Amino acid sequence: MNKEGQSVISIKDLKMSFGDKEVLRGINLEVESGQIIGYIGPNGAGKSTTVKILLGMLEGYQGQVKVFDNDISSKSIEYKKRIGYVPETAEMYDTLTAQEYLTFIGEIYGLDYEVVNKKAERLMSLFGIGDVYHSRITSFSKGMKQKVLIIASLLHNPDILFFDEPLSGLDANSVMIFKEIISELAAQGKTIFYSSHIMEVVEKISHRIILINGGQIVADGTFGELQKKSNEGSLENIFNQLTGFNQYKEIASDFISVLEEG
Ligand SMILES: Nc1ncnc2c1ncn2[C@@H]1O[C@H](COP(=O)(O)OP(=O)(O)OP(=O)(O)O)[C@@H](O)[C@H]1O
Numbered sequence: 354m355n356k357e358g359q360s361v362i363s364i365k366d367l368k369m370s371f372g373d374k375e376v377l378r379g380i381n382l383e384v385e386s387g388q389i390i391g392y393i394g395p396n397g398a399g400k401s402t403t404v405k406i407l408l409g410m411l412e413g414y415q416g417q418v419k420v421f422d423n424d425i426s427s428k429s430i431e432y433k434k435r436i437g438y439v440p441e442t443a444e445m446y447d448t449l450t451a452q453e454y455l456t457f458i459g460e461i462y463g464l465d466y467e468v469v470n471k472k473a474e475r476l477m478s479l480f481g482i483g484d485v486y487h488s489r490i491t492s493f494s495k496g497m498k499q500k501v502l503i504i505a506s507l508l509h510n511p512d513i514l515f516f517d518e519p520l521s522g523l524d525a526n527s528v529m530i531f532k533e534i535i536s537e538l539a540a541q542g543k544t545i546f547y548s549s550h551i552m553e554v555v556e557k558i559s560h561r562i563i564l565i566n567g568g569q570i571v572a573d574g575t576f577g578e579l580q581k582k583s584n585e586g587s588l589e590n591i592f593n594q595l596t597g598f599n600q601y602k603e604i605a606s607d608f609i610s611v612l613e614e615g
Pocket residue numbers: 371376394395396397398399400401402403
């Protein structure tokens with residue numbers, strides 16, 4: 354585990370293009386352990402692209418990216434053992450049972466079968482889905498699948514967690530449990546990258562908020578710091594202001610007009 358306050362992610366002048374399209378245009382970022390980072394931005398801003406680069410899933414970028422002091426271009430896989438990831442949309446092997454899926458993931462991370470089997474069943478019970486541990490994932494509701502994905506990301510007790518819309522499908526009780534889990538993990542010195550479009554949650558849980566727009570960081574600070582700079586009350590309003598968006602009423606009304614056309 355990293356000591357609190359130690360640098361865990363360092364990104365210098367990160368650029369990425371897909372064909373002619375420049376998607377990341379010089380990202381600079383230092384992240385210390387023990388923080389929940391709210392990583393937000395409009396659709397297509399470049400959030401997932403940054404995370405995929407950090408996870409070693411995307412190549413062809415320019416700039417320097419270090420995770421736990423390893424330059425990830427060295428292609429070492431060791432650092433990946435200390436990372437957990439919940440993608441926004443995941444390909445799950447859903448013909449497997451939860452037990453088969455979670456023990457498989459655990460073994461990929463090098464955990465002993467018996468250890469991971471016990472751990473996974475207990476975590477599922479704590480999340481209220483222990484009774485379906487031996488059922489196929491195809492029979493699960495959206496929220497149940499999401500809980501399995503969250504458990505899969507945490508089984509190996511990683512030091513950095515990337516969550517992309519992790520609350521998707523979770524009921525109100527499970528949301529409370531999840532928020533408490535991540536705040537305790539951060540208190541233990543883990544680093545959490547939290548990407549979401551639900552501004553109320555990001556505002557409440559993040560120690561630091563990073564707003565990316567058009568492939569560049571346009572705001573970086575605590576919620577209080579962002580509020581002071583923008584003179585706006587809520588993160589939703591700060592987001593709208595910094596991304597230059599204020600025509601939601603006109604767009605909604607145009608949208609309705611199109612629906613009403615003959
Ligand atoms: N494999 C790819 N090939 C071509 N273009 C891509 C690819 N992956 C992403 N892009 C483009 O890069 C831009 C940034 O995408 P990215 O997925 O990083 O956005 P995002 O901020 O995560 O958005 P969202 O909030 O919608 O998830 C988008 O314009 C997208 O179309």
